[in-house]
Amino acid sequence: MLxxxxxxxxxxxxxxxxxxxxxxxxxxxxxGIFGLVERMRAVDTAGVExxxxxxxxxxxxxxxxVTDTDQHELFQACAPQVEDGLYLVPKVIE
Amino acid sequence: xxxxxxxxxxxxxQLSTASKIFSGAxxxxxxxxxxxxxxxxxxxxxxxxxxxxxxxxRAIRFGLAVGGAIAPRSVFxxxxxxxxxxxxxxxxSQYEAPVVxxxxxxxxxxxxxxxxxxxxxxxxxxxxxxxHEDFHGMSGIDxxxxxxxxxxxxxxPDMRSARExxxxxxxxxxxxxxxxxxxxxxxxxSFRCDANVxxxxxxxxxxxxxxxxxxxxxxxxxxxxxxxARRQVELIEDGGTVRQETRLWDAQKGETRPMRSKEDAHxxxxxxxxxxxxxxxxxxxxxxxxxxxxxLPAAMRARxxxxxxLPPADATTLTASRALADFYEAVVRHAGGExxxxxxxxxxxxxxxxxxxxxxxxxxxxxxxxxAGLVRRxxxxxVSGKAAKDVFAAMAAGEGEADAIIEAxxxxxxxxAGAIEALVGQVLAANAxxxxxxxxxxxxxxxALVGQVxxxxxxxxxPAQASAILKAKLG
Numbered sequence: 001m002l003x004x005x006x007x008x009x010x011x012x013x014x015x016x017x018x019x020x021x022x023x024x025x026x027x028x029x030x031x032g033i034f035g036l037v038e039r040m041r042a043v044d045t046a047g048v049e050x051x052x053x054x055x056x057x058x059x060x061x062x063x064x065x066v067t068d069t070d071q072h073e074l075f076q077a078c079a080p081q082v083e084d085g086l087y088l089v090p091k092v093i094e
Numbered sequence: 095x096x097x098x099x100x101x102x103x104x105x106x107x108q109l110s111t112a113s114k115i116f117s118g119a120x121x122x123x124x125x126x127x128x129x130x131x132x133x134x135x136x137x138x139x140x141x142x143x144x145x146x147x148x149x150x151x152r153a154i155r156f157g158l159a160v161g162g163a164i165a166p167r168s169v170f171x172x173x174x175x176x177x178x179x180x181x182x183x184x185x186x187s188q189y190e191a192p193v194v195x196x197x198x199x200x201x202x203x204x205x206x207x208x209x210x211x212x213x214x215x216x217x218x219x220x221x222x223x224x225x226h227e228d229f230h231g232m233s234g235i236d237x238x239x240x241x242x243x244x245x246x247x248x249x250x251p252d253m254r255s256a257r258e259x260x261x262x263x264x265x266x267x268x269x270x271x272x273x274x275x276x277x278x279x280x281x282x283x284s285f286r287c288d289a290n291v292x293x294x295x296x297x298x299x300x301x302x303x304x305x306x307x308x309x310x311x312x313x314x315x316x317x318x319x320x321x322x323a324r325r326q327v328e329l330i331e332d333g334g335t336v337r338q339e340t341r342l343w344d345a346q347k348g349e350t351r352p353m354r355s356k357e358d359a360h361x362x363x364x365x366x367x368x369x370x371x372x373x374x375x376x377x378x379x380x381x382x383x384x385x386x387x388x389x390l391p392a393a394m395r396a397r398x399x400x401x402x403x404l405p406p407a408d409a410t411t412l413t414a415s416r417a418l419a420d421f422y423e424a425v426v427r428h429a430g431g432e433x434x435x436x437x438x439x440x441x442x443x444x445x446x447x448x449x450x451x452x453x454x455x456x457x458x459x460x461x462x463x464x465x466a467g468l469v470r471r472x473x474x475x476x477v478s479g480k481a482a483k484d485v486f487a488a489m490a491a492g493e494g495e496a497d498a499i500i501e502a503x504x505x506x507x508x509x510x511a512g513a514i515e516a517l518v519g520q521v522l523a524a525n526a527x528x529x530x531x532x533x534x535x536x537x538x539x540x541x542a543l544v545g546q547v548x549x550x551x552x553x554x555x556x557p558a559q560a561s562a563i564l565k566a567k568l569g
Contacts, residue, residue: 064148067118086234
């Protein structure tokens, strides 16, 4: 079962803002989902290879060729702020 | 009590494909910002990644070259974190099923060969670049690098000193260039190392490790590991404990310092990427790649020792890069044999020249055929070893081929017995004191007399011949 703190942490990792008064409802919903997961976990899967994709196919590869051309002006037309070809974002420094 | 340093390395080698790992944008270095960022690289809605065959082939090449296992089926996963130079909010990487597992890289430290075991090598995409200079208090984002194919190569904690770690990094750097999967340009970030460092008492379980990031030169790698190991030992000896953390190398201060990051920054919540089906590598496609692999450095080194009779240290140096090894073999071919004399020239004068010019052997101003021409003239006695160095310098300066320079500069060695005898006669007559010393048992006097003969011949007398004639005359 997820605690209130688990919910806060998951929200933080996903960058989703959950107001304090909404925590209980989200906790309740997530625990409902975890309940379903727990029921599935009860199935014996020993010897079953984990599934990596819902479709039982393997991927086709692309030849190593440059096929995309410069469209930065088009792409940047919808960016909030651009300078010298760079996208500007709130300052982040680690 | 002594401490043992335990090191494992994670290396990101940028694969030398023309286009990105999941899009058709160019990977060329140095383009204007965002001109090589496609809709896929920008994570615009509705786009899907399509894997580049060239990146897969390069990963297979690496796996075969290190003797690792190539996974017949590998899986791409999403590594989730938020940073503005990663527009999707996740990096496509491989987690539980990497393309290469195991393998090893041979290193030579203090003349002894050791093997560093690899854990895995997996394909992933690079992130973009954040520029923190002043853009009105904002950061600038260039996504040209986003989606560039990387092979992350992870070792077991097998290294026990900074020097071993550097030897491994150099061997790996040489190998990825040798098999043509990465240009190895460290200034441009094509080959970057992170080091996991811990210390322990010999025989004790592994200590807590710190990961040092941002090591883009072999010198920084060595210094950062040395600093970090010392820091951990001092910390423990003062009664403290090492905290597992990520640290940055500060080249200006010559120290590592903790990276400011949140506690949960490393909760990446990997899961298989639903946009990408599993990657299948058939035995046939693996064999097709194997057929294009060149002779590997370790095999070539062994062949140089066995077939050419070279000392192992020389064979190691000659196979440090494929350009140098190919150059050496071409010299031997043009010289019609004489592998040891050729090795001495390639490792001596030629390497000094290449170092001075800071170029690889394939950009040498003196080509293999030209060098072989000079080696032949030394071996057949046309020029002395000393004069040959002057000839080489002239060749390096673009003055022409060995034979032309020897003639133009009058460097042809005098091997005419009559001419040398005449010179010896003059020298003996003019140096009575030296002759007397020699007869009194002073060996050094003999060398001085040989020197005088060489001087009288303006360096052109065959020294072996001059020495023999002198000895005969002195009785």
